[in-house]
Amino acid sequence: MSEIIFKPCSLKEMWEEMPNLPESRKYMAGGTDVVTVENAGFPSAECWIDISDIPELAIVREEKDHVFIGAGVKLNDLETYPFIKKYCPALLAAVHDFASPSLRNMATLGGNAGNASPCADGVCALVSLEATIVLRKGNSERKMPLRDFFTGPKRTKLEKDELIYGFEIPKKENLLGQYFKLGPRAFFGISKVAVALSAALDGNKVKYASVAIASVAPVPLYAAKTSEYLTGKELTEDTILKAADMARGEVSPITDARSEADYRRDMSGILLERALRSLTD
Ligand SMILES: Cc1cc2nc3c(=O)[nH]c(=O)nc-3n(C[C@H](O)[C@H](O)[C@H](O)COP(=O)(O)OP(=O)(O)OC[C@H]3O[C@@H](n4cnc5c(N)ncnc54)[C@H](O)[C@@H]3O)c2cc1C
Secondary structure, eight states, rough: SSSSOOOOOSSSHHHGGGSOOSEEEEEEEOOOOHHHHHTTTTTOOOEEOOOOTOOGGGGGESSSSSSOOOOOOOOOGGOOOHHHHOOOOHHHHHTTTOOHHHHHTOBBHHHHHTTTTTTTTHHHHHHHHHHHEEETTTTEEEEEEGGGGGEETTTSSSSTTTEEEEEEEEEOOOOOEEEEEESSSSOOOOOEEEEEEEEEETTTTEEEEEEEESSSSSSSOHHHHHHHHTOOOOHHHHHHHHHHHHHHHHHOOOOOSOOOOOHHHHHHHHHHHHHHTTTTT
């Protein structure tokens, strides 16, 4: 780990002190990604800005038309908010499949996005929830759909010193959510493929559907065609099978140490089938 760690107690203190810090600086939230990388012998900054004690980043609140989740909120804390359960069911399902309880006590959603891994479970769920990411730098703020934030593996549109402030998730009534993750074992593993589904039904009709898939593209993938196809359809066996085929057509997986491309493609469809069937269970 690098020698200099700066731990501000507020955003005001952080922005004021920023010009005095070494140019090679990076944020650290829960540290579950950055410490692993540093320990593996890949130092990436001279100065770490430890943002884990900044109260503004730990805010979770319900607004009129959206839910706001601060970037520094620990994954385990999400379960304590009834409105997260109501409006972000896919996210809670993903948290259940995320690493281990001890990791979830440290890891943050901001870090999950900042790390920009195509297999990020929290991000995949948030993409299916059509989340907007809120970025801040000093007094300026900008927002964009989370699905547009990533430019490749480990690459984002973040500018130097720009901070992920939080996420806005639009409120949708009667929302159902699922997260189906296929890893090397039942628990505690990075996914070979994972499917997040957010949907609302009117009887057997799909009023709304939004599908995101992890580990099958350079970025967490929003399956736009599949989502569009499902919306407005009767949830029949035929619809489910066609949607699964459509999802297979949208992914562009690679073969790596964790899995093979063809298997990932096929399982994208199978996991979506399971997620869709579970909506009416
Ligand atoms: C054993 C193990 C198991 C894991 N299992 C999973 C898993 O099942 N699913 C999964 O998705 N991930 C998993 N991870 C990866 C990791 O835990 C997550 O990505 C986690 O959400 C990172 O959050 P953090 O707060 O620890 O981020 P950190 O490690 O503190 O930061 C990660 C990156 O984000 C940047 N960053 C952090 N916060 C901000 C911010 N507010 N603004 C701008 N940049 C920021 C940092 O500079 C760094 O580049 C695992 C990691 C380990 C070590």
